[in-house]
Amino acid sequence: MASVESKAALDLLVRRLERIGHLSDEERRAVGNLPAKIQTLRPRQDIVLDKEKPEHSCLLVEGWAYRYKLLGQGRRQILSFHVPGDMPDLHSLHIKTMDHSLGALTEATIAFIAHEALLDVTRRFPGLAGIMWRETLIDAAIFRQWIAGMGQRDGFGRMAHLFCELYCKLEAIGLAADHRCTLPITQTELGDALGLSSVHTNRVLQEMKAQSLIELRTRTLNITDWDGLVQVAEFDPSYLQLAQ
Missing domain, CATH: 1.10.10.10 (Winged helix-like DNA-binding domain superfamily/Winged helix DNA-binding domain)
Structure with missing residues (x-):
């Protein structure tokens, strides 16, 4: 049986996905039944590192997170900030090797959801796959805004x-x-x-x-x-x- 913490996390994920597209009752139940491992991280603790091959994606339940890339001589470029409801490494479902790092900005509660379970639910529910794809497209739109800002x-x-x-x-x-x-x-x-x-x-x-x-x-x-x-x-x- 799912814990209270994982149920609350998956309810948050349902609400996030419903802001992007319509979910049927069956799709809501499928998301609500995903296996989620809850973990609390310290401020500035890494979630996943550049070059790692994660086997799960993370849902930010509480707190803030950030993507970053380390360059030579200790230089750091922060690529994005994330708030509750975000899945900042959802792309790792299909891009197996991380090309940047993800860390907790504050103390953060994270729900880790296995790639195998996410892939299974998207195969069974193409509508869910489309909504998750839209989530990554919104991420890309935010990146474009940041690039435009840096350049102009x-x-x-x-x-x-x-x-x-x-x-x-x-x-x-x-x-x-x-x-x-x-x-x-x-x-x-x-x-x-x-x-x-x-x-x-x-x-x-x-x-x-x-x-x-x-x-x-x-x-x-x-x-x-x-x-x-x-x-x-x-x-x-x-x-x-x-x-x-």
């Missing part, structure tokens, strides 16, 4: 876009409201995500505060001028497919 936005615009993106994702799962949300990301991690030095990251944050766009204190982001931040970021949330 200045540091101010990049940070504004990231804050808008994270707020919208958190609001969609009920973890943000009134343009206020938790933001457990250090300035170093912001710099590693946005391609900015620590000095430049701090300067951008101070400029945003000076323009009364945001307040940032005690791991909490308060967007005091949402329309202004959206305009600076040229932010259009349609790529997140939250309307589903």
Whole structure:
């Protein structure tokens, strides 16, 4: 019999998939019956490493996670941030060797679901396979936005876009409201995500505060001028497919 923790995790997965596409009652039951191993990770603990060949995908149940790539001389590029409901390594179902690492940003509860079980349920329910495929396409759309930002936005615009993106994702799962949300990301991690030095990251944050766009204190982001931040970021949330 599934534990209370794994049942709650799979209920979260059902809700996540239903934001992407319609599930039949039978498909909901199939997802709810997936075997899930629950584990709590420390902040900054790795979940899966570059070059590993994982046999499971992970569902983020509580806390935050991040994808990253280590380069020479200890340089790190953060590739994305993840919030509850995300399956940041779902692609490992079909791409067997990881080409980046995935770690817990905060203390995080993770549900590990075996690839064998996920593949079985997608074979039995092609509709579910389509929804999971759509999930990876949304991931790709987020990557394209980050690439466009790195190439064409200045540091101010990049940070504004990231804050808008994270707020919208958190609001969609009920973890943000009134343009206020938790933001457990250090300035170093912001710099590693946005391609900015620590000095430049701090300067951008101070400029945003000076323009009364945001307040940032005690791991909490308060967007005091949402329309202004959206305009600076040229932010259009349609790529997140939250309307589903």
